[in-house]
Amino acid sequence: MSEQPQQEATTHVRKTRVGVVVSNKMSKTLVVEHVARVPHPRFNKIVKRSKKYYVHDEAGEAQIGDKVRIVETRPTSKLKRWSLEKVLSH
Template identity: 55%
Template sequence: MNKQNNQNKKRKIEGIVVSDKMNKTVVVDVWRFKKHPLYHKILKVSKHFKAHDENNEAKIGDKVIIEETRPLSKDKRWKVIKIVKKNQGEKIDEEIKSEEEMLTDEKIESDVIIENQ
């Protein structure tokens, strides 16, 4: 019963992936609001967590849920549980690249036509 209680006590937090350059590891940026003790101003505070991503599924800009786990390395104590929302920026980048390729192809074709005349 004690093990079951410990599993339920694992913290889960939501954040945004800011780096996926390491193998099976992502860096997640978690934001929270904190009230200043003296001035009572609400501050937005962020913290980076390294999390284990077994299948390298999470990419930069994805919104993920990470869960506390046993230490996996010197810095990793979290693992990615779920990708809540995929980053849409990659699709936009691909569309822009395809448009640029089309424009360069048209330019090459127009250059060939001009040379043939």
């Protein structure tokens, strides 16, 4: 008789990113630009890759130029899949 392994409840670790707010013109929404430093696949030189994220900001606390930490959440709208976790610096 073979014993079946018990299924463990897996917890999803949410992705986090640190970026700079480039726009706060929408209500309760920020645009945050994240710059990743990654090695080039062929030449191994470090290159910068940037990506913009639409972020939910319920309180409207972040301003343009602020460094913020964002966390992945369930979809809030068509484009928003991130929410503001903390404003790191002004």
